[in-house]
Amino acid sequence: MGGPVNTELHSRLRPRLAVEVFLRPAGRPDAPWTPLEGARVRRSEQDPHQVGPDGAVRFTLEPGNYGVSLDTGRLGDNFEVDGSAARQVELGPGERREVRYEVTAWSSIYAVVWNDVDGDRQLPVGYIPFSEVPIRIAGGPERRTDELGVAHFRNLTEGDYTVALDREALPSGVTTTTPTTFEFHLSPGQEKVLNVGLRGFGRLAGLVLLLPPGGGAPVPAPKGIRLLANQRSMGETDPEGRLDLELPAGRLELGLDPRRAGSDLYVVGEDSGLLKLDPGQSVVREFVLARYAGIEVQLTGPVHPLPLSGVPVELQDRPFRYTDETGQVVFDRLKTGIYTVRIAPEHLPPGYPLDGPSRMQVELKSGDRRRILYKLRRL
Structure with missing residues (x-):
């Protein structure tokens, strides 16, 4: 028979684990390690625990591997x-162990250079970046802004910094809307963000064409098709499909919004893609629109009534669609091109095979509505 459990002995035999996290600034090897209060430690699959003011999280566990x-x-x-952020520790009865993490704190600077189109010094969500703009740390390295308008200085140590944009390297016609020289102190682990607003413009002369239904030479698109630059509306086509617009200089992601001229329109190709527009530069672009097309697949049988619903139909590599009770499937909003349609013969009504191939090809042009007929025959 088992006796009473000695809870005091059991408590003494339970191992204890202390996980410590300490921090030291980069570039200061003589600085003391200090507790990294608020850091999060996870034990196995448990919820994370926050490090306390003394830099430790303590666990009372059962013997085992953790x-x-x-x-x-x-x-x-x-x-x-x-070292590794993930570690293993084996605990025996009554054992006390410590796992220590030592963390070095660097600092960094992000300089974001954008076209302050409205002159309000507010960096918008869909900002227009200026790339290849030189940014320099006084007495330190120089970086040029990338395609997102960002110059990033990493692995910096604590101290006082002066960061400046090279105004002499700016193209003519560009003005500044914010300070271009910044003085500040970097703390260990700090990420300093500098917003630099510039202002400059170029011009775009464009023509928007529309592919007519069934093919043929493109014609001028209707009035009211909007040109977007970085998701911002810049203007719209005139009755002859022309664009003559002043655009912000910088790295522009161009697009068209044709919805005001018809919900069935789309831009052919890659939407005209990216444009790096320099201040004072004039560019010419041509855009082509087409109307969405559609395919109607119809399954017919030799007798009525014949169950025709639930037959899978595949268009290219898209997921199967299933025929309705009339044996029909419709694929809408298709772009121009050649499509392969396939019906699954193994799902046809028993004793009624296809009277022809299960796979067919069809070419769609702007605005086409094509019908594919699959006939069943009786064995």
Whole structure:
């Protein structure tokens, strides 16, 4: 027979684990390690625990093997962990163990250079970036802004910094709407963001054409088709499909919004893609629209009534669609091109095979509505 459980002995035999997280600024090897309060530690698949003011999280466990990890995503890119963030520890009865993480804190600077079209110094969500603009740290490195208008300085140490945009390198016709020289102090782990607003414009002369139904030479598109640059409306076509617009200089992602001229219109190709427009530059672009097409697949049988619903029909590599009770499937909003349609013969009514091939090809032109007929025959 079992006796009473000695809870005091059991408590003494339970192992204890302390996970410590300490921080030191980069570039200061003589600086003391300090607790990284608020860092998150996860034990196996358990919910994360936050490090306390003393830099530790403590667990009372049962003997066994445990996985411990430091949540580096919560720390950010400026924090570098010495060694692996995921570790294993084996605990025996009554054992006391410590797992120590040492984290080095770097600092960084993001300089974002954009076209302040409205002159309000507010960086919008769909901002227009200026690329290849030189940004320099006084007494340090120079970076040029990338395609997103960002110059990134990483792995910096704590201290006072002066960062400036090279105004002499700006194209003629560009003005500034914000300060271009910044002085500040960087703390360990800090990510400093600098917003630099410039202002400059170019011109676009464009023509929007429409492919007529059934093919043929394109014709001028209707009035009211809007040109978008970085999701911002810049103007619309005249009755002859022409565009003559002043556009913000910078890296522009062009697009068309044809909905005001018809919900069945789409832009052929890659929507005219990217345009790097320099201040004072004039460019010419041509855009082509087409109308969405459609395919109607019809299954017919030699006798009535014959169950024709639920037969899978495949268009190219798209998911199957199933015929309705009339044996019909409709594919809408298709772009111009050649399509392969396939019906699954193994799902046809028993004793009624196809009277012809199960796979057919059809070419769609602008605005086409094509009908494909599958006939069944009786064995």
